Amino acid sequence: MKVAVVGGGSWGTALSVHCARAGHEVVLWAREPEVVEGVNRERRNPLFLPEVTLPPGLTAEGDVAQAVSAAEVVFFVVPVQFARGVLREMKAALPVQAVLVSASKGIEVASLSRMDEVVAQELGLEPERFVALSGPTFAREVAAGLPAAAVLAGRSPSSLRMLQEAFSTPSFRLYRSADVVGVELAGALKNVIAIAGGMATGLGLGHNALAALLTRGLHEIARLGVRLGGQPETFRGLAGMGDLVLTCTGALSRNRAVGERLGRGEPLEQVLSGREVAEGVPTARAAAALARKNQVEMPITFAVEAILDQRLSPREAVTALMTRSLKEELE
Ligand SMILES: NC(=O)c1ccc[n+]([C@@H]2O[C@H](COP(=O)([O-])OP(=O)(O)OC[C@H]3O[C@@H](n4cnc5c(N)ncnc54)[C@H](O)[C@@H]3O)[C@@H](O)[C@H]2O)c1
Numbered sequence: 001m002k003v004a005v006v007g008g009g010s011w012g013t014a015l016s017v018h019c020a021r022a023g024h025e026v027v028l029w030a031r032e033p034e035v036v037e038g039v040n041r042e043r044r045n046p047l048f049l050p051e052v053t054l055p056p057g058l059t060a061e062g063d064v065a066q067a068v069s070a071a072e073v074v075f076f077v078v079p080v081q082f083a084r085g086v087l088r089e090m091k092a093a094l095p096v097q098a099v100l101v102s103a104s105k106g107i108e109v110a111s112l113s114r115m116d117e118v119v120a121q122e123l124g125l126e127p128e129r130f131v132a133l134s135g136p137t138f139a140r141e142v143a144a145g146l147p148a149a150a151v152l153a154g155r156s157p158s159s160l161r162m163l164q165e166a167f168s169t170p171s172f173r174l175y176r177s178a179d180v181v182g183v184e185l186a187g188a189l190k191n192v193i194a195i196a197g198g199m200a201t202g203l204g205l206g207h208n209a210l211a212a213l214l215t216r217g218l219h220e221i222a223r224l225g226v227r228l229g230g231q232p233e234t235f236r237g238l239a240g241m242g243d244l245v246l247t248c249t250g251a252l253s254r255n256r257a258v259g260e261r262l263g264r265g266e267p268l269e270q271v272l273s274g275r276e277v278a279e280g281v282p283t284a285r286a287a288a289a290l291a292r293k294n295q296v297e298m299p300i301t302f303a304v305e306a307i308l309d310q311r312l313s314p315r316e317a318v319t320a321l322m323t324r325s326l327k328e329e330l331e
C-alpha cells in the first residue's frame with residue numbers, strides 16, 4: 001500500500017520503519033529539513049532514533065501536502081498540541097478514500113479535545129476513515145523489530161480488518177477495538193500517571209508506592225474515561241493497563257523521565273528544555289480541566305497538574321495524596 005507517515009519524531013520514524021519492513025511504500029513527512037535530508041541521503045534520521053538504519057522503500061518529504069497526496073493510509077504522529085496546524089496544511093491534498101490512523105497520545109489543551117475530535121473538526125472525515133493506534137510501544141524497540149502488540153480502534157469493522165492485516169507482522173501484533181473514545185483517553189491519560197510514577201521513583205519512594213500509584217492511577221483514568229463514553233474493559237487492555245505499566249516502569253519513557261527528574265529536584269524549565277515531547281505535561285492540564293468539568297475525582301492527575309504549575313512540590317503532593325479522606329477501594 002501507499003503509506004504516508006506525518007511526523008518525523010521517534011514514533012513516526014519507528015512506524016515508517018515498521019511499515020517499510022512490512023512491504024509498504026512509505027513517505028515520511030518531517031518538519032525539520034535536516035531530517036528529510038538525512039533520511040533521503042544517509043538512510044537515517046539524524047535527530048530522532050539516529051542509531052536506526054532505515055530500510056529501503058522509505059523516503060522523506062518536507063511538504064506535508066505532497067507527502068499525503070497519493071496515500072491510501074496516513075499515520076498521523078504529530079504531538080497533539082501541534083496537530084491542528086499540520087492537519088490544516090494537509091487537508092486539501094488528502095485523497096478522498098484515505099484512512100487516517102492517529103498514533104499521537106494526548107488531549108489538546110486549548111479545546112480539551114481528543115485526537116478523533118481534532119481530526120473531525122479539521123478534516124471533516126467520515127467517522128469510518130478515522131482509526132486510533134495505541135498500546136505499549138516504545139519507538140526504539142519497535143524500530144529494532146522487538147515483539148510488541150497494540151490496538152487499532154475505529155468505527156468501521158472493514159477498515160479495522162484491512163489495517164490489521166496490512167500492518168500486523170510476526171513482530172508487531174495488532175488487535176481491533178470499536179472503542180475509539182476509550183483507546184484515545186487511555187493512551188493520553190497514562191502519560192500523566194507516568195509522570196507521577198517517575199516522581200515516585202525520583203523521590204525514592206520504593207516499589208510499594210509505585211505499584212499503588214499505578215493501580216490508583218488506572219482507577220482514575222478509567223473513571224474519567226468511562227464518564228466520557230469509553231468502555232470499562234478498554235482500560236484493562238493494551239491501551240490502558242498495558243501502556244500504563246510500560247510507561248510507569250520502562251526506562252525509555254520520556255514522561256516517566258520528566259517525573260523522575262522533577263522528583264529528584266531538577267527545575268521544571270530545565271527538565272522540559274529537551275527536543276523530545278512529553279505529552280503528559282500539557283495533557284495533565286487538559287485532563288484536570290476535563291475532570292473538573294465533568295466532576296470526576298482524579299487526585300493523582302490533580303497533583304501532577306499542581307506540581308507542573310509549581311503550586312505544590314512533589315514531596316508535598318505525596319503527603320496530600322496519602323492523607324486524603326479514607327475510601328472504599330472501588331468508590
Ligand atoms: N516515542 C514513542 O515511543 C511513542 C510511542 C507511541 C506514541 N507516541 C506518541 O507519538 C506522538 C509523537 O511523539 P514522538 O515520540 O514521535 O515525538 P518526539 O518527541 O520523538 O519528537 C518531537 C516531534 O515533535 C515535532 N514538533 C516539535 N515542534 C513542532 C511544531 N511546532 N509543529 C509540529 N511538530 C512539532 C518534531 O518535529 C518531532 O517530530 C506523541 O503524541 C507521542 O505520545 C510516541
Ligand SMILES: O=P(O)(O)OC[C@H](O)CO
Pocket residue numbers: 105135136137138139191194243246247252253254255256277278279
Ligand atoms: O516515552 P513516552 O513516555 O512518551 O511513552 C511512549 C509511548 O507512549 C509508550 O507506549
